[in-house]
Amino acid sequence: MLAFDPGTGKPVTHPGYLVQAGALTELAQRELLVDAEGCPKPLPDARTGDPALDGLMELIEESRPRTWGTWVGHHSQLTEKAVRHQLRAAGYVRATSRRVLGLFPVKEYGLERTQLVAEMREEAVRVLYGAQPVAEVSERDAALIALAAAGGLTTVVTHKDLKAHRKRIAELEARSGAPGAALEGVVDHVRAGLAAAVATALSAATTAAATTTTN
Numbered sequence: 001m002l003a004f005d006p007g008t009g010k011p012v013t014h015p016g017y018l019v020q021a022g023a024l025t026e027l028a029q030r031e032l033l034v035d036a037e038g039c040p041k042p043l044p045d046a047r048t049g050d051p052a053l054d055g056l057m058e059l060i061e062e063s064r065p066r067t068w069g070t071w072v073g074h075h076s077q078l079t080e081k082a083v084r085h086q087l088r089a090a091g092y093v094r095a096t097s098r099r100v101l102g103l104f105p106v107k108e109y110g111l112e113r114t115q116l117v118a119e120m121r122e123e124a125v126r127v128l129y130g131a132q133p134v135a136e137v138s139e140r141d142a143a144l145i146a147l148a149a150a151g152g153l154t155t156v157v158t159h160k161d162l163k164a165h166r167k168r169i170a171e172l173e174a175r176s177g178a179p180g181a182a183l184e185g186v187v188d189h190v191r192a193g194l195a196a197a198v199a200t201a202l203s204a205a206t207t208a209a210a211t212t213t214t215n
Helices: 015-029 051-062 068-074 076-089 114-129 139-150 158-164 166-175 186-214
Strands: 031-035 038-043 093-100 104-111
Touching: 015 031, 015 038, 015 051, 015 068, 015 076, 015 139, 015 186, 038 051, 038 068, 051 076, 051 114, 068 186, 076 093, 114 139, 114 166, 139 166, 139 186, 158 166
Parallel strands: none
Antiparallel strands: 031 038, 093 104
């Protein structure tokens, strides 16, 4: 939900990659995904009760081995779709349909509870700006800031924040690491995969826009 701008109700970045990276990080922090030679592997019969998280684990289980970073972009739309379905069912977002060029049906999602998202953003910014020692920040909250910074989530971490709070962000990134020596560095791989996926998507969008303008 933090990928949406409360003012416009529109996403500000690529939510699919952020959702997938967040899901991988949460499953690693909960030790439901283990590291197998640089690739995520679900524990046998591990389930959370959350359709999006369980769906991702099943997908990983049924697929050939892929690195943590690769999984950020691999079938991320499936996890995003599952999360959107949950948010829509709970009344957090709304879906509207329209046709591109009068032919191709597409769905667009907007916020229903903008005040809640604004409050979530304020809480996240307090973690980034606040005086609370990093050691007292939960791994989950620390991961949120780390992924927001890596994924270009400017509703939480602005370009100015990246420079002004570089040290704090680095400390939160370290704090977000999953527990246990076996998973050391996993969150770093997810974060790097997120940054690479978003950068590639932005580059492709820029190239497409330039080509359209030229034509």
